Amino acid sequence: MRDFTFFNPTRIEFGKDKEANIGQYLKEFGVDSALILYGSERVKKNGLFDRVATSLKEQGITYAELGGVVSNPLISRVRDAVKVTKENNLQAVVAVGGGSVMDSAKAVAAGAKYDGDVWDFFVGKAVVEKALPVFSIMTLAATGSEMNMAGVVTNDETRQKYPIVSPLLFPKVSVINPELMASVPRDYLAYSAVDIFSHCLDLYFTASYLPEFSAELIEAILKTVMRTTDALLKNSDDYDARGEFAWAATMALNGNTFVGVEGNTYDTHMIEHAMSALYNVPHGAGLAVVLPAWLKDIKNQMPERFERFADKVFDVAGGDAGIDKLTEWFSAIGAPVTFAQAGLPEDAVDPIAENAFGNAKLWQMDTMYPQERIANILRLAV
Amino acid sequence: MRDFTFFNPTRIEFGKDKEANIGQYLKEFGVDSALILYGSERVKKNGLFDRVATSLKEQGITYAELGGVVSNPLISRVRDAVKVTKENNLQAVVAVGGGSVMDSAKAVAAGAKYDGDVWDFFVGKAVVEKALPVFSIMTLAATGSEMNMAGVVTNDETRQKYPIVSPLLFPKVSVINPELMASVPRDYLAYSAVDIFSHCLDLYFTASYLPEFSAELIEAILKTVMRTTDALLKNSDDYDARGEFAWAATMALNGNTFVGVEGNTYDTHMIEHAMSALYNVPHGAGLAVVLPAWLKDIKNQMPERFERFADKVFDVAGGDAGIDKLTEWFSAIGAPVTFAQAGLPEDAVDPIAENAFGNAKLWQMDTMYPQERIANILRLAV
Numbered sequence: 051m052r053d054f055t056f057f058n059p060t061r062i063e064f065g066k067d068k069e070a071n072i073g074q075y076l077k078e079f080g081v082d083s084a085l086i087l088y089g090s091e092r093v094k095k096n097g098l099f100d101r102v103a104t105s106l107k108e109q110g111i112t113y114a115e116l117g118g119v120v121s122n123p124l125i126s127r128v129r130d131a132v133k134v135t136k137e138n139n140l141q142a143v144v145a146v147g148g149g150s151v152m153d154s155a156k157a158v159a160a161g162a163k164y165d166g167d168v169w170d171f172f173v174g175k176a177v178v179e180k181a182l183p184v185f186s187i188m189t190l191a192a193t194g195s196e197m198n199m200a201g202v203v204t205n206d207e208t209r210q211k212y213p214i215v216s217p218l219l220f221p222k223v224s225v226i227n228p229e230l231m232a233s234v235p236r237d238y239l240a241y242s243a244v245d246i247f248s249h250c251l252d253l254y255f256t257a258s259y260l261p262e263f264s265a266e267l268i269e270a271i272l273k274t275v276m277r278t279t280d281a282l283l284k285n286s287d288d289y290d291a292r293g294e295f296a297w298a299a300t301m302a303l304n305g306n307t308f309v310g311v312e313g314n315t316y317d318t319h320m321i322e323h324a325m326s327a328l329y330n331v332p333h334g335a336g337l338a339v340v341l342p343a344w345l346k347d348i349k350n351q352m353p354e355r356f357e358r359f360a361d362k363v364f365d366v367a368g369g370d371a372g373i374d375k376l377t378e379w380f381s382a383i384g385a386p387v388t389f390a391q392a393g394l395p396e397d398a399v400d401p402i403a404e405n406a407f408g409n410a411k412l413w414q415m416d417t418m419y420p421q422e423r424i425a426n427i428l429r430l431a432v
Numbered sequence: 433m434r435d436f437t438f439f440n441p442t443r444i445e446f447g448k449d450k451e452a453n454i455g456q457y458l459k460e461f462g463v464d465s466a467l468i469l470y471g472s473e474r475v476k477k478n479g480l481f482d483r484v485a486t487s488l489k490e491q492g493i494t495y496a497e498l499g500g501v502v503s504n505p506l507i508s509r510v511r512d513a514v515k516v517t518k519e520n521n522l523q524a525v526v527a528v529g530g531g532s533v534m535d536s537a538k539a540v541a542a543g544a545k546y547d548g549d550v551w552d553f554f555v556g557k558a559v560v561e562k563a564l565p566v567f568s569i570m571t572l573a574a575t576g577s578e579m580n581m582a583g584v585v586t587n588d589e590t591r592q593k594y595p596i597v598s599p600l601l602f603p604k605v606s607v608i609n610p611e612l613m614a615s616v617p618r619d620y621l622a623y624s625a626v627d628i629f630s631h632c633l634d635l636y637f638t639a640s641y642l643p644e645f646s647a648e649l650i651e652a653i654l655k656t657v658m659r660t661t662d663a664l665l666k667n668s669d670d671y672d673a674r675g676e677f678a679w680a681a682t683m684a685l686n687g688n689t690f691v692g693v694e695g696n697t698y699d700t701h702m703i704e705h706a707m708s709a710l711y712n713v714p715h716g717a718g719l720a721v722v723l724p725a726w727l728k729d730i731k732n733q734m735p736e737r738f739e740r741f742a743d744k745v746f747d748v749a750g751g752d753a754g755i756d757k758l759t760e761w762f763s764a765i766g767a768p769v770t771f772a773q774a775g776l777p778e779d780a781v782d783p784i785a786e787n788a789f790g791n792a793k794l795w796q797m798d799t800m801y802p803q804e805r806i807a808n809i810l811r812l813a814v
Contacts, residue, residue: 051446051610051671051672051675051676051679053446053447053448054444054446054447055443055444055445055446056443056444056446057441057444058440059439059440059441061437061438061439062436062437062438063437064433064435064436064437064438064692065435065436066435068435228433261672261679262656262659263656263676263679263680263683266648266655266656267649270645270648270649270652271645273648274644274645274648277644289433290433290643293433293692294433294643294644294645297433297645297691297692298645301645306688309446310446310675310676310679
């Protein structure tokens with residue numbers, strides 16, 4: 051076990067209709083006004099926005115609203131939201147949506163208490179010293195953003211997809227109501243499953259020291275994701291499966307799997323963020339392309355762990371068989387595993403590798419991942 | 433998945449020498465004075481107390497000290513500590529010890545901000561509305577108290593072993609340094625292993641609804657405890673084993689295993705608390721006697737779960753075989769599994785059953801556990 055600090059103060063409120071209490075949750079933190087941030091107009095049409103707004107009003111909490119946060123969320127929209135928040139002197143940010151909205155809400159929370167440009171936090175020009183409290187109501191489970199201190203946003207001018215990280219950005223309360231996710235389209239369910247896999251496998255296959263308990267926890271998360279994804283593709287109204295899937299997503303990135311671990315890096319994310327930044331591929335779809343290719347590239351570095359993965363997660367013998375099974379399962383649930391399936395042209399390899407190498411430099415992984423190695427990994431998926 | 437609230441704001445600082453930072457941790461919370469609460473004088477002889485005191489002094493934090501907290505800690509000592517804390521107007525409680533000291537520290541933290549008698553919180557005469565911040569430095573891993581909101585204390589006059597529970601009692605920061613546990617005697621290591629088992633199995637075998645993920649998490653904890661206990665009995669200086677054991681203890685009772693669960697109760701604790709209260713049996717030793725007997729009593733209630741337990745944890749077929757393996761393992765590590773081995777007379781059955789029935793009433797389990805049923809369970813261990 052390596053030294054670690056574990057800290058996660060986010061409160062999770064899980065269950066049917068819990069979003070109707072959001073006003074009370076804000077009130078507990080002394081909040082009198084808030085920005086409601088959301089993505090597509092779907093949350094208006096399906097009544098969710100109204101339930102949230104009504105709950106705030108019942109507690110005497112005033113609000114402004116801003117929609118239009120897109121998948122692979124943009125810093126331009128975050129800047130809009132910071133402006134609205136500052137102009138109205140709002141005291142909190144309520145994210146109603148998936149990972150994009152939650153990640154954007156964190157950036158807004160930091161930006162609203164900062165005089166400079168919010169992008170400064172993403173490129174290391176400023177450190178978050180103050181932030182508004184963030185609350186979230188999840189409509190898509192995948193990123194784990196509801197219970198961690200990070201957010202990822204794309205700069206639409208520079209085509210950089212970068213993270214903002216601060217303990218001040220843990221949401222105060224996150225609502226997980228599986229019923230709100232019942233209408234997630236099948237492709238986005240698949241992308242979400244892949245995203246959770248990548249959060250787990252980036253850790254599992256890069257850690258130079260991985261405690262047995264962490265390995266078992268990750269394996270339990272992966273098996274839960276597979277079991278519940280298969281169940282949801284058969285019956286999208288399976289409440290328990292939806293709930294277990296959501297909790298697996300949360301557990302994959304709320305710190306528990308990282309306990310006592312040494313030397314882990316975010317390899318597939320480093321590469322995929324470039325795909326999303328340049329070609330606006332859905333994050334999970336890009337990861338489905340990158341993950342099997344990356345596994346093929348690194349499989350000889352730690353053969354025992356690949357054998358263990360194959361055995362524990364897919365009940366097959368041998369590291370290659372494990373990668374094959376993973377790739378088959380991604381295909382079976384409808385996730386793309388090649389450039390063509392993801393709608394990417396072959397000649398995208400070099401631009402993606404170049405952009406990803408920028409991430410590698412920022413994340414201090416450039417020695418391990420020269421641009422040519424990244425290109426070689428990508429070619430395994432062409 | 434049933435509705436749940438998950439909230440656990442305790443920060444864990446895990447690693448070698450982390451106790452030397454305790455002054456900084458207190459300072460982060462604006463604390464200028466503290467009570468250092470401890471158990472035996474061992475922490476004075478081995479230098480731990482001095483390291484803690486020095487760290488406080490370096491941060492300009494004044495302190496008073498009180499030792500003498502015993503295993504199965506007593507409300508009389510808690511009252512002493514409340515008195516010292518009030519008299520010196522201290523702002524925090526630092527527990528240096530095992531579960532007994534941590535549990536007592538929580539009671540002191542609540543009692544110090546209350547005008548009445550601290551026992552009121554245990555018998556439902558008062559609710560904790562204010563509490564001093566609690567910090568802890570663990571010297572024995574077992575109870576999970578370092579990362580939860582409960583403490584258990586015995587009233588030496590009424591022979592009641594009861595809990596105090598409040599979200600205000602989560603420790604702010606808990607230090608887990610495996611090196612501080614290297615000198616735990618073999619019998620207490622065994623009792624601790626049994627305590628962790630009981631925290632897990634009370635849940636595993638009573639939940640009317642147990643999500644698959646929770647079951648897998650519990651199984652991972654139990655396997656970790658068995659693997660690391662066996663390793664530590666061979667080599668008490670095995671740092672990684674000590675650390676993994678400690679984290680398994682924390683995970684067993686920090687809320688993660690309870691996520692989405694319905695209908696769980698604390699059956700073995702309800703019975704064992706009576707043993708400790710009346711005969712001052714070490715908690716883990718009492719649990720080792722109660723647990724196999726209780727499993728025999730309930731095994732026909734949910735045969736599938738017993739079969740699963742046997743398969744997943746002990747790799748044997750059939751519920752009875754699982755109970756046998758568990759009992760064998762308890763014996764192998766040196767935990768008592770009969771009244772005689774625990775030094776309890778046969779005629780202790782009825783007094784223990786009577787006292788336990790008091791717990792059953794307080795915990796609203798008396799319909800399920802009439803006194804005669806408790807006595808019958810105990811007779812299975814005579």
